[in-house]
Amino acid sequence: MSIRFILNRLFYTFIMFIFVVTLNFALFRLMPGDPLTMVSKEVASSPEGRATLEHLYGLDKPMFQQYIDYLKSMTTFDFGISFHYKQPVINILGDKIKNSLILGIAAVPLGIAIGIIGGIIASSRHGKKTDVIITTSSMIIYAIPTFWFAMILLMIFGVKLGWVPINSMVTPGANFLNNMEYIKDLLHHLIVPVISYSVAIFGSYLLIMRGAMIDVFTEDYVLTARAKGLKEKQVIMRHVVPNALLPISTTVIYSLAIIFTGAFSIEVLFSWPGMGKLMVESVNRRDYPIMQASNYLIAVAVILANFIMDVVYGYLDPRIRIG
Amino acid sequence: MSEVLLEVQNLKTYFTITKGKVKAVDGVSFTLNKGESIGLVGESGCGKTTTALSVIRLLPKEGNVEGGKIIFEGNDITNLEEEKLSDFRWKEVSMIFQGAMNALNPVKRVCDQIAEPILLHEKISKTEAMKRVKELFELVELDTNLMYSYPHEFSGGMRQRAIIAMALACNPKLIIGDEPTTALDVMVQAQILDLINDLRKKLNMSMIMITHDLSIITETCDKVAIMYAGKIVELGETEEVVTNSLHPYTKMLISAFPNIYGERKMVDSIPGDPPDLYNPPEGCRFAQRCHMVNSKVCIPEESPPLIDYTGEGHFVACHLWRNSNV
Numbered sequence A: 001m002s003i004r005f006i007l008n009r010l011f012y013t014f015i016m017f018i019f020v021v022t023l024n025f026a027l028f029r030l031m032p033g034d035p036l037t038m039v040s041k042e043v044a045s046s047p048e049g050r051a052t053l054e055h056l057y058g059l060d061k062p063m064f065q066q067y068i069d070y071l072k073s074m075t076t077f078d079f080g081i082s083f084h085y086k087q088p089v090i091n092i093l094g095d096k097i098k099n100s101l102i103l104g105i106a107a108v109p110l111g112i113a114i115g116i117i118g119g120i121i122a123s124s125r126h127g128k129k130t131d132v133i134i135t136t137s138s139m140i141i142y143a144i145p146t147f148w149f150a151m152i153l154l155m156i157f158g159v160k161l162g163w164v165p166i167n168s169m170v171t172p173g174a175n176f177l178n179n180m181e182y183i184k185d186l187l188h189h190l191i192v193p194v195i196s197y198s199v200a201i202f203g204s205y206l207l208i209m210r211g212a213m214i215d216v217f218t219e220d221y222v223l224t225a226r227a228k229g230l231k232e233k234q235v236i237m238r239h240v241v242p243n244a245l246l247p248i249s250t251t252v253i254y255s256l257a258i259i260f261t262g263a264f265s266i267e268v269l270f271s272w273p274g275m276g277k278l279m280v281e282s283v284n285r286r287d288y289p290i291m292q293a294s295n296y297l298i299a300v301a302v303i304l305a306n307f308i309m310d311v312v313y314g315y316l317d318p319r320i321r322i323g
Numbered sequence B: 001m002s003e004v005l006l007e008v009q010n011l012k013t014y015f016t017i018t019k020g021k022v023k024a025v026d027g028v029s030f031t032l033n034k035g036e037s038i039g040l041v042g043e044s045g046c047g048k049t050t051t052a053l054s055v056i057r058l059l060p061k062e063g064n065v066e067g068g069k070i071i072f073e074g075n076d077i078t079n080l081e082e083e084k085l086s087d088f089r090w091k092e093v094s095m096i097f098q099g100a101m102n103a104l105n106p107v108k109r110v111c112d113q114i115a116e117p118i119l120l121h122e123k124i125s126k127t128e129a130m131k132r133v134k135e136l137f138e139l140v141e142l143d144t145n146l147m148y149s150y151p152h153e154f155s156g157g158m159r160q161r162a163i164i165a166m167a168l169a170c171n172p173k174l175i176i177g178d179e180p181t182t183a184l185d186v187m188v189q190a191q192i193l194d195l196i197n198d199l200r201k202k203l204n205m206s207m208i209m210i211t212h213d214l215s216i217i218t219e220t221c222d223k224v225a226i227m228y229a230g231k232i233v234e235l236g237e238t239e240e241v242v243t244n245s246l247h248p249y250t251k252m253l254i255s256a257f258p259n260i261y262g263e264r265k266m267v268d269s270i271p272g273d274p275p276d277l278y279n280p281p282e283g284c285r286f287a288q289r290c291h292m293v294n295s296k297v298c299i300p301e302e303s304p305p306l307i308d309y310t311g312e313g314h315f316v317a318c319h320l321w322r323n324s325n326v
């Protein structure tokens, strides 16, 4: 892959970044609702109090100055003080991101792997019973709303059978003697959220992979591979899968790159203290600094994911590599 | 005389579709000697590819050999099990597929794709296999520096050369070319045909060349089989069939194919369509389009058998010739 290709992608990444930051800046100034009242109803009700607050948060400065300040603070990850937590946003986010990562790293690759392997199996039995069973069941599961499915699991394993805890990451108030104890408790809490999460996402990967495989199966080079005397398994693994992975690779990289931004419904339902739950709560609390910071981080993640996607795709597909 | 390599006896290959059976190949017989080449000619849909796929035992799952035999080097391979098929394919028979421009996997290096069957069928190291690939590149007159390239870096003609190199990789006894040059422009087409011809003679391989262009056959094949609607209607030495054609269909094909002396007409200028192979007519399948049809001799319910008209290997399946001969 040429340096020029990477530089070219980097340039577009930068442009996209500026665009997104600007949009993020403007968006929160156009949104309805009065953030100052959220900081403190009493102080904001008097004109003097309002002025003090505006000064404190820099809202009295000219727009352009505000924009420059904003750019500066965004690039240094200085997101200000949370209205709700009265603490630096970055400290809060750091913690929540870590929690989202714990859940996501356990669940997302698992869901992707199940989807891809399922897609390979289904497509190689295209039209046969196995294919029909795998495809219909994953389509049904895919169609079921995540929170509903998760709730059922929670009800069976958490409430009815009492095998797993029903919420949060670790037993609240528990004192752990050592790290092992902590990890054991964490894993125990992880089981149902991870299952729900991976079940929620595997269907789309399965369907994409299956479709891509079926397309590749009709290619002449697959027929040639069979004519060479390769066993069907070899034909699939050496010739079909590598080509079918191309269209899905972008989606995979993308999903992996944005893991830390959390999963809304799963986190809310299981009271998992991650980014998804935080964002939902912050919207309700009008906690602008947190909303803005999370929005910004998601945007940056998406932009970076796009960049990585381009580079990796270029690496995987030789036809793009020289571009 | 020379040894027989391939014997196709009364081959019947049918496709099972929801409403019944498509009789794509319906009683085809021919023999091919070692080092000999035969052309299969006919309009689109007459069963040329199906015949070839039956020989290399690579029919799609709805296709089945429902009658007849395929004998390769004296062994009946009609029902060869999967296990033995892997050893048979490419080592004994290789094939250049129709629309072969896409026969190379876009994400694999050309050298690896050519080395693949060598490594599969022979117990040699990767380095040795690569050495063979290099020799093959030289054989098909490709720049060996391009060995490690990906297919998209090749032009159409170069890709076709690479595919030929791939087909030769395991020194097969038989090569099947299913319209190996149709995707190429005329100049490159001529080069590739010359190349195939030279190599085939040099390496003493047999070949089945499939095309709807008779002129390609006259340049490359010792024998020719004219196919019509799943059957061979005329078979013999190329020279003999072209100059003394017997079957009305062959005559029409010859008068229709572009001739530098005559006016340029195309194969599809033969009026009418071939019959639907799902429900082919009884008797002579060409009768509806035949301008020489004679109600006295062309018995509607009887299929004309393929008979040696000259007694020297010029076969024809036509009521007219059958009756005038006796």
Ligand SMILES: Nc1ncnc2c1ncn2[C@@H]1O[C@H](COP(=O)(O)OP(=O)(O)OP(=O)(O)O)[C@@H](O)[C@H]1O
Pocket (backbone or CB within 6 Å): B015, B016, B017, B022, B024, B042, B043, B044, B045, B046, B047, B048, B049, B050, B051, B060, B062, B063, B098, B212, B277
């Ligand atoms: N997979 C299939 N299922 C059903 N029918 C098929 C299938 N493949 C081929 N056929 C039918 O079998 C007949 C012969 O097809 P075949 O591909 O052998 O023709 P061909 O002589 O190679 O034609 P062309 O010159 O267009 O390649 C056609 O009528 C075609 O419609």
Ligand SMILES: [Mg+2]
Pocket (backbone or CB within 6 Å): B048, B049, B050, B098, B178
């Ligand atoms: Mg064909």
